[in-house]
Amino acid sequence: RPDNDLHIGGIFPMEGEGGWQGGQACKPAAELALADVNERSDLLSGFKLLLHSNDSKCEPGLGASVMYNLLYNPPQKLLLLAGCSTVCTTVAEAAKMWNLMVLCYGASSPALSDRARFPTLFRTHPSATVHNPTRIKLMQKFGWSRIAILQQAEEVFISTVEDLEAHCKKSGIEIVTRQSFLSDPNDAVRNLRRQDARVIVGLFYVVAARRVLCEVYKHRLYGKSHVWFFIGWYEDNWFETNLEREGIDCTVEQMREAAEGHLTTEALMWNQNANQTTISGMTSEDFRSRLNDALKEAGYDIDGERFPEGYQEAPLAYDAVWAVALAFNKTMEKLEKSGLSLKNFTYTNKKIADDIYEAINSTSFLGVSGLVAFSSQGDRIALTQIEQLSNNHYVKLGYYDTQADNLTWLDREQWVGGKVPPDRTVIVNEL
């Protein structure tokens, strides 16, 4: 092998039953970025970045064996890219033993924000807790200080709720009840009615969300006296599809009626300013058309049935490769001063690993996913977007920059009863 190649490992969830198969769009996106950074003569001074990847199926065990094979088969790898929270947890917990940085492009679990367990983890995918300051900001904007929480009993939602509770406590927002369910939300929704919950934050995967919405319809926990916060990364028509297949005993009309007016929050993964040139020279829309071509090449049909999973997160994988290239570039410049290069890295060389860590830690560039920068826990710092479902389609209500505490509001919200629903029963004294 020529010795001016720098090698990294890539662990992508391509197929598999459970979890997220986001590697389908994220792997092509990462490969686009590799081609782009290797084109740049001003990056990596003559070295080429090569990606060696395998499928984890979003299974931690398979992810571990893929990692083992990447590490114990030449050439030596300098860093690992990975997707899926479960796989990133396993890979990032082990990687420190080989002094390897791990860059996760598809991991939302709040548990990963832990430098003690994951000292070399960085992620271009924001943690699920990124929604919480936005939820609080909206509650303060609409004067809601009495809320309820309904969650599915899954690790990512349990730790997100713990973070939300801490934010509520700090902001003086009372949580009247926190209901959780494993797969049948019936009792939990009934308890919300009993507690007269009016503003409810819902945290569950999309299949559970359909079951919740039908129960909400049955218990009449919707309309002019209730506000729901749902997660914003479900498909746009999530509340009216798969009803038969999943045994939902509500009609499309009933689901639409119950869903009308709900709010959603989500992390922004595509740079909003569509004609802003990013570090690669592309705008995010240029990236979209190149990605679409690459996906068609790979046999996907982005207008039809074979839509690739991970399309939404593809900018995170593209920018993860740029973050690696820029960090390696910075590290090479530093190493050259002492006559060394990244070719001197070995799995036992903590010194060079620390240089790479420092370089990634100080990342700051405009990527197709927006500004790429990491918190001290290695978490992606990201903007969030707020939408509302009005007449069966999502309307953008605004954006929130947590770091700057800046809410951009478009004044498009509509309320079923014509005014902001109160967070509790209001007793009107007849004068």
Ligand SMILES: CC1(C)CO[C@@H](CC(=O)O)CN1
């Ligand atoms: C927004 C979503 C769908 C959250 O889960 C991520 C996958 C994971 O955390 O395992 C991918 N992106």
